[in-house]
Amino acid sequence: MEWLIQVLNSVQYGLLLFLVASGLTLIFGIMGVINLAHGSFYMIGAYLAFSLTQWTGNLWVALPLGIILAAVLGLLLEWLLIGRLYRRDHLHQVLLTFGLILVFEELRSITVGDDVHSVVIPAILGGSLPLTENLSYPVYRLFISAVCLALAAAMYLTIQKTRLGMMIRAGASNPEMAQSLGVNIRWIHALVFAAGVALAAFAGMIAAPVSSVFPGMGNQVLIVCFVVVVIGGIGSLKGALVASLLIGFADTFGKVLVPELAGVAVYLLMAIVLLFRPAGLFGRV
Amino acid sequence: MRTRTLVLSLLVGAVALALFPALAERFYVQLLTKIMILSIFALSLDLLVGYTGLVSLGHAAYFGVAAYTLALAAPASGPANFWLSLPLSLAASAITALVIGAFVVRASGVYFIMVTLAFAQMVYYFFHDTRVAGGSDGMYIDTRPSIGIAAVDLADDLHFYYLVLALLAGVFFLLALILRSPFGRALQGIKANEQRMRALGFATRRYKLAAFVLAGTLAGLAGYLAAAKEGYVNPELMAWHQSGVVLMMLILGGMGTLFGAVIGTFSYVLLQEWFSTLTKHWPLLMGCFIIVTVLLFPQGLAGLPQTLVARWRSGVGEKDDDA
Numbered sequence: 001m002e003w004l005i006q007v008l009n010s011v012q013y014g015l016l017l018f019l020v021a022s023g024l025t026l027i028f029g030i031m032g033v034i035n036l037a038h039g040s041f042y043m044i045g046a047y048l049a050f051s052l053t054q055w056t057g058n059l060w061v062a063l064p065l066g067i068i069l070a071a072v073l074g075l076l077l078e079w080l081l082i083g084r085l086y087r088r089d090h091l092h093q094v095l096l097t098f099g100l101i102l103v104f105e106e107l108r109s110i111t112v113g114d115d116v117h118s119v120v121i122p123a124i125l126g127g128s129l130p131l132t133e134n135l136s137y138p139v140y141r142l143f144i145s146a147v148c149l150a151l152a153a154a155m156y157l158t159i160q161k162t163r164l165g166m167m168i169r170a171g172a173s174n175p176e177m178a179q180s181l182g183v184n185i186r187w188i189h190a191l192v193f194a195a196g197v198a199l200a201a202f203a204g205m206i207a208a209p210v211s212s213v214f215p216g217m218g219n220q221v222l223i224v225c226f227v228v229v230v231i232g233g234i235g236s237l238k239g240a241l242v243a244s245l246l247i248g249f250a251d252t253f254g255k256v257l258v259p260e261l262a263g264v265a266v267y268l269l270m271a272i273v274l275l276f277r278p279a280g281l282f283g284r285v
Numbered sequence: 286m287r288t289r290t291l292v293l294s295l296l297v298g299a300v301a302l303a304l305f306p307a308l309a310e311r312f313y314v315q316l317l318t319k320i321m322i323l324s325i326f327a328l329s330l331d332l333l334v335g336y337t338g339l340v341s342l343g344h345a346a347y348f349g350v351a352a353y354t355l356a357l358a359a360p361a362s363g364p365a366n367f368w369l370s371l372p373l374s375l376a377a378s379a380i381t382a383l384v385i386g387a388f389v390v391r392a393s394g395v396y397f398i399m400v401t402l403a404f405a406q407m408v409y410y411f412f413h414d415t416r417v418a419g420g421s422d423g424m425y426i427d428t429r430p431s432i433g434i435a436a437v438d439l440a441d442d443l444h445f446y447y448l449v450l451a452l453l454a455g456v457f458f459l460l461a462l463i464l465r466s467p468f469g470r471a472l473q474g475i476k477a478n479e480q481r482m483r484a485l486g487f488a489t490r491r492y493k494l495a496a497f498v499l500a501g502t503l504a505g506l507a508g509y510l511a512a513a514k515e516g517y518v519n520p521e522l523m524a525w526h527q528s529g530v531v532l533m534m535l536i537l538g539g540m541g542t543l544f545g546a547v548i549g550t551f552s553y554v555l556l557q558e559w560f561s562t563l564t565k566h567w568p569l570l571m572g573c574f575i576i577v578t579v580l581l582f583p584q585g586l587a588g589l590p591q592t593l594v595a596r597w598r599s600g601v602g603e604k605d606d607d608a
Contacts, residue, residue, distance in 0.1 A: 034395050034398060034399075089583075090394065090398060091532070091536065092536075092579050094342060094398060094532065095532060095533055095575060095578075095579050096575070096579040096580070098529045098532075098533070099573070099574075099575030099576040100572065100576065101572070102568040102572030103572035103573060103576070105568065106568045106572065107569065110569070219525070223402060223403060223406050226399040226403055227399075227403050229399060230392075230396065230399050230400055230403065234395065234396065260414060260415050261411075261414070263414045264407050267403055270400070271404075274388050278391045278392060278396075279396075
């Protein structure tokens with residue numbers, strides 16, 4: 001039954017990655033912006049969970065507060081900086097968002113410090129689910145997987161089945177045409193960016209109790225998310241989901257089977273995919 | 286810049302650098318050595334980003350591989366042989382660049398950025414997680430490599446300074462020659478329009494791979510010198526932060542000019558030194574500086590006159606891109 005625990009861990013890690021990577025892939029697919037600062041939003045989320053839980057004493061209050069703060073941050077950033085990057089060279093996007101990472105990391109260091117913190121799991125989810133006589137699985141990890149799945153479904157339904165989703169898709173395939181048909185593209189872009197920021201921050205918030213909160217956690221996630229986007233195909237949500245899960249398994253089982261090379265396993269997977277499908281599994285060539 | 290002005294500025298720069306140690310304190314000689322090593326690194330990336338149009342965000346990997354090769358090849362006590370260890374380091378970087386390059390030249394645009402970053406990270410984790418070369422602690426290099434000529438002792442900072450200066454000048458002229466050759470012209474053609482180059486019968490992928498390997502090898506030269514100078518290596522040498530910093534140096538100086546790469550490196554390092562005397566939270570200042578530079582001076586320092594003239598001609602100072 002040991003392997004079942006690893007499977008559950010893989011799924012949980014993969015789904016969490018999907019929350020961050022989906023924003024990254026949508027922001028690229030719709031606005032054409034490569035956003036290196038996306039990992040910082042995950043980091044900011046985790047630190048928000050830590051600070052707000054300390055302040056309010058309750059993760060359940062911290063979560064909605066944190067989401068609102070993250071969304072506002074997203075809107076503000078889009079309006080001030082990211083919106084100026086839409087027609088710029090990728091190189092400029094890389095550098096500006098690289099500058100943002102430095103700013104966020106340093107602000108974090110000034111306000112919260114460089115220590116590692118932990119966030120307490122809420123009491124209701126604190127228990128463990130018995131699997132066999134001597135093996136059990138923490139309820140909180142199952143909760144993470146369930147929430148991520150629900151959000152993935154909500155995202156799919158919003159984009160495929162609602163009027164807003166139709167406008168987003170129209171804006172992605174031909175912004176000028178959508179604009180001239182009366183879709184407010186500026187507003188759609190701001191909304192998508194803010195949603196991406198909120199999703200990444202939310203992922204950081206719910207991950208905080210299991211992964212702890214530490215400097216540099218954002219960059220670690222960012223690079224794995226790049227691998228997700230490369231494997232899944234840029235702009236594809238379905239690809240991001242499949243790739244996230246693949247990476248969840250590769251990373252978790254890599255750590256169990258070949259601990260020395262665990263860090264490399266994810267990248268080997270990427271190399272193999274690139275060799276056979278250069279545009280990713282679900283990428284349009 | 287006109288050729289005559291360019292050659293004149295280069296000569297003035299070279300003479301100034303050559304005379305510098307006579308006038309400055311030891312600390313500044315070491316600082317300038319570091320800047321010149323990073324200039325070689327920036328020049329190597331300029332070949333890819335500025336001339337071939339390939340934005341690599343993983344260039345630090347090749348820098349680090351050469352540095353580690355020196356650390357692994359050097360004896361536990363006493364110096365390594367310069368004439369053996371340098372080619373070995375360069376070969377290690379070239380082979381790494383060849384293997385990774387074979388994958389990444391299949392990608393283009395934003396894919397290229399992500400894939401180069403991811404592969405560089407793979408190299409980083411290889412050195413970070415395995416015990417091949419000291420893991421996350423890195424390794425020490427006992428003594429600077431010996432060049433085997435009695436009059437030259439690289440352990441002396443002054444001698445090392447002149448070696449680095451000579452190599453910087455060498456790399457500069459090598460790249461200037463390459464860029465004027467048919468091969469260099471083809472790379473610039475690929476940057477302008479790859480589709481058309483392919484239609485003209487150029488095997489563009491092969492050209493890109495050659496540029497990638499050449500850039501990786503020259504980055505390896507910089508890495509070798511950095512390891513020799515500092516006397517130790519650790520995985521942070523190839524952290525993706527380094528790749529971002531060297532890109533910033535390029536854009537600061539203005540890409541697509543060799544001169545700009547060197548100017549950018551000088552400005553970036555001096556700025557960083559200055560910021561770090563102001564506050565221990567200097568990355569905050571650096572981050573703001575990067576953001577402002579990208580927004581206001583996308584052509585870098587070398588393009589500053591043109592940017593200012595263009596703004597002046599357009600009448601209004603502020604020009605919105607998302608209009």
